Amino acid sequence: MPGMKMYVGIWFGLVVATVAEVVTRSLPGALSLLALIILLISSGKAITIALYYQNLRYEDKSLAILPIAALIGVIILVVAAGMSM
């Protein structure tokens, strides 16, 4: 288990990334490109929280079965909804 110092460092990084998202939105450029950059930063933040705060990095790799199964479930729901339209 990592020490609190590392967790505080991660928190600082997440706050900086949040400010970076807001700053990115104010930059000139196509909204689609800015949106892509912002969503990449958001995904990075979410993955960091899952890996370190939820300790997934230090858990058994087989635990990945559950979130992957959930994501497959989401895809099935989306495809089903798309087909019914």
Next chain:
Amino acid sequence: MTEDYENTEEHKSTWTPILLAAGIAIVLIGVVIFWPIAVAGGIMVVAALFKLFKDGAEEKFAQAKESLEEKFPLESLNKEKLGIWIFLMSEILIFGSLIIAYVYVRLSSSSWPVATQTHNVILGMTNTIILLTSSLAMVFALHSIRAGNTRGLRIGLFSTFALGATFLIIKLGIEWPQYYRNGFTINSGLPGSTYFVLTGLHALHVGAGLVAVGYLIFRSYNGGFTSTKHSSVENISLYWHFVDIVWMFLFPLFYLI
């Protein structure tokens, strides 16, 4: 193997999950049909939660040792942790479907209000930082109790509770009324309904998390946790971080893009 298990372990059962599920169903039916029915359902939910907390505090269903076949294929996890992960899996399905539905609606709409004009970016960013800090406080609580530091656990839990409550006060007490005054309501077409449904559902989850953290605070004052016995803190922290993760996507989708 099963016979051995049945012979060596005292058989325990509870009606609480059935009462809780029935209560939630009655609340939902009552909301649609007749509000006093929803109140009755609410009373059932509160009673079930009270019983659930009482059983948890007494460690009524705690098991010292679990057999391998009960844990397969995730041998490294205990049943409680596996349970919370399966619960989080269902939450991924709920939020994942709603977020993807929002993105689909957004992409297929010919016009959509500019996010930075309809939403308060500063309040959204402040709330994001508050939620991130609450996650850090929860990590501190868990880290402390792993080291046997009960005072640190309480400081962490109180901070998490205060920050979570601040998030809700900003969201429901400042931000939403501001939008309503500006004419942006749940009836403002798809932009309004998607925003209020998704952020409302998220706020509901933060509220549930506050109840759970309140329970941990209560237990921490009754000698409930030690350096070797703190699975509730670990499980509720997983839920709290999940709520944080969901917000990491809601913030840019509604406030920036």
